[in-house]
Each structure stands twice: as C-alpha cells, then as structure tokens.
Amino acid sequence: MKNLLLLHGALGHSDIFKPYQQELSKHFNIHTPLFSGHGNTDISEEDISIEKYTKELENYCEKENLKDVYIFGHSMGGYVGLCYTLRKPDNVSSILTLGTKFDWTEEQAVRESKILDPETILSKIPKYAEQLEAQHGSKWKQLLPAIAKMMISLGKNPSLDQSSLIAITTPVQIMVGDKDNMVTLEESIQVYHSIPNARLAVLPDTKHPMDKVRPTLVFDIMKDFWNLV
Numbered sequence: 001m002k003n004l005l006l007l008h009g010a011l012g013h014s015d016i017f018k019p020y021q022q023e024l025s026k027h028f029n030i031h032t033p034l035f036s037g038h039g040n041t042d043i044s045e046e047d048i049s050i051e052k053y054t055k056e057l058e059n060y061c062e063k064e065n066l067k068d069v070y071i072f073g074h075s076m077g078g079y080v081g082l083c084y085t086l087r088k089p090d091n092v093s094s095i096l097t098l099g100t101k102f103d104w105t106e107e108q109a110v111r112e113s114k115i116l117d118p119e120t121i122l123s124k125i126p127k128y129a130e131q132l133e134a135q136h137g138s139k140w141k142q143l144l145p146a147i148a149k150m151m152i153s154l155g156k157n158p159s160l161d162q163s164s165l166i167a168i169t170t171p172v173q174i175m176v177g178d179k180d181n182m183v184t185l186e187e188s189i190q191v192y193h194s195i196p197n198a199r200l201a202v203l204p205d206t207k208h209p210m211d212k213v214r215p216t217l218v219f220d221i222m223k224d225f226w227n228l229v
Contacts, residue, residue, distance in 0.1 A: 002093070003066045004028035007057070009075025009099070009210070010147045011116075013039050013135040016074065016210040023219060027228050028070065033060045035080070037143045038136060048146040050076075050159040054083040061091060070226065071095040074210045075182075083159050085170045094171040096225060098218065099180055099208050102160060103187035109155025112182075113148035165194035172198040173225045177206030177213065199225065 004024060006017040014032035021030055035053045037043040046052070057080055061069060070093050073081035078097025085092045118141040122129045132140035172195050176188040185202065192200040203217045222228060 001029050002027070002068070002070060003064075004030055004070045004072065005057070005061075005066075005081070006030065006032045007071060007073035007077030007081050008032075008035070008038065009073075009077050010150070011038070011132065011136075011140075011143065012074065012077070012210065015135070019215045020218070023215075024222075027226070031060075031064065031066065033057065037139070037146060040137070043139050043142050043146065047153075048150045049153060050080060050083055050150065053080045054087060054159075057081070057084045058087060061088070067091060068093050072222070073097050073100065075099045075101070075208070079160065082168065082172070085168055085172075086164055089169055092170050094173070094226070096173040096175065096222065098175040098203075098210075098213065099177060099183050100174070101183045101187070102158075102191045103184065104151070104154040104158045106152070106155035109151040109153075113151045116144040116148040116151075118144050162194060165191060166196065168195045169197065171225075173201065173221065174198060175201045175203055175218070175221060177203045177208060179206055180208040182208045 006014065006020070008014050008016060014034055017032055024030055033056070034041050035056060037048055044052070069091060071081040073079070073095065075098070078095070078100030081095045081097065085095055121132070121144070136143055174188055174192050176183050176185060178185070188200060192198045201221050203213065206213055206217065
C-alpha cells in the first residue's frame with residue numbers, strides 16, 4: 001500500500017488529522033510525524049527553522065524506509081512538504097497543501113510573530129492557551145517564541161521563492177479557504193501559476209484552522225487528485 005505523510009502546521013499537532021485517518025487508511029499507510037517542539041517531542045536548543053523541519057522529514061522518511069510518498073500538509077506542513085519535494089523530488093509522488101502561506105515578507109512576519117506572545121495569549125485567548133498546553137505540555141511557552149523567530153527568518157529569506165517554485169516538477173494540489181485570514185487567495189493563485197504541474201482549489205466558507213475545515217470538502221479533492229475509488 002502507498003505511504004501518505006500527514007504534516008501538521010506550526011503550533012499544530014498530528015491529532016488534527018484524526019477525522020481523516022479512517023477514510024484515508026483505506027488507501028494508504030498513514031504516517032503522522034511530529035515536528036520537534038510539538039506534542040511530546042523535545043524542543044531543540046538550536047533555532048527552529050523550515051530547513052530544520054525539512055531535514056527532520058527527510059530523516060523520518062529514511063528511518064521508515066518510505067519511498068514514493070504522498071504528502072498532505074496543513075499550513076506550515078505544506079510549506080515543509082514542498083521544500084522536501086525540492087530536496088528529494090524522486091521520493092514524492094504528489095503533494096496536497098491546505099492553508100499554506102507562501103507570501104512571507106519581513107514586515108508581515110514581524111506583525112504575525114507579535115501575536116505569538118505566551119502572556120498575551122494567556123490573558124486574551126485563554127482557551128487557545130489551554131489547547132496549546134494540552135497538545136504540547138508546558139513547553140508551549142518556549143515553542144511560541146521559537147515559531148515567531150522562524151516566521152521572522154522566513155520573512156527575511158523565504159525558503160520558497162519564484163525560482164524554486166518553478167523548479168518543482170511534482171504534481172501539486174493547492175487548497176485555500178475563502179475565509180482564511182492568514183493566507184490570501186492572490187498568493188495561492190500566484191504559486192499555482194508558478195508551479196508547472198499544479199492545481200488550485202478554493203474551499204467555500206472555510207477558515208484557516210484545520211479543525212474549522214469540513215473533511216468532506218477535503219476528501220472530495222483528495223479523491224479527485226489522487227484518483228481514489
């Protein structure tokens with residue numbers, strides 16, 4: 001059976017894919033690796049970066065001896081998946097991204113990163129703080145500034161630019177919600193036009209968080225893209 005990697009986003013968790021696993025397991029062996037600092041993994045002393053996470057994904061595939069993999073990545077998971085595809089094009093059959101932000105600028109990254117302050121989240125969004133604590137344990141307060149730093153680094157030097165997107169030969173399906181307040185339709189269209197073998201889908205009445213996405217919408221696109229019957 002084919003192997004499918006489900007890649008979570010920044011501050012996310014592989015648990016977000018539970019509504020999808022039963023259906024997808026009919027067609028794939030499912031793999032849900034956690035990026036370092038997330039879930040029960042250790043937070044690294046070295047800086048968290050897209051390059052680091054791409055290497056972690058490469059190491060995971062080598063350790064599990066995964067060949068010709070399929071990838072579904074939410075948000076940052078899609079970004080890392082595309083970076084891995086560039087690094088190991090012969091090992092990726094196709095990749096589907098959802099809510100992945102491509103247009104990183106330094107100004108925008110600084111603005112986004114300011115939101116990721118533990119004390120601000122504790123006081124203003126306590127339910128989100130509880131969710132972060134449940135998913136990542138007490139180290140969530142370390143994870144937030146590390147992710148903020150990664151965002152600023154991306155803003156200064158994006159891992160995916162026009163020249164690298166053009167170099168992606170793997171089939172790619174880009175999905176974006178029409179009510180995503182982090183990812184614009186315009187940047188998704190631009191990337192869709194840049195990747196030679198890409199398709200684009202806009203999900204109706206859909207916000208950015210994975211738990212706000214209706215699985216039926218995603219399943220329909222997956223079945224069409226991957227020819228699942």
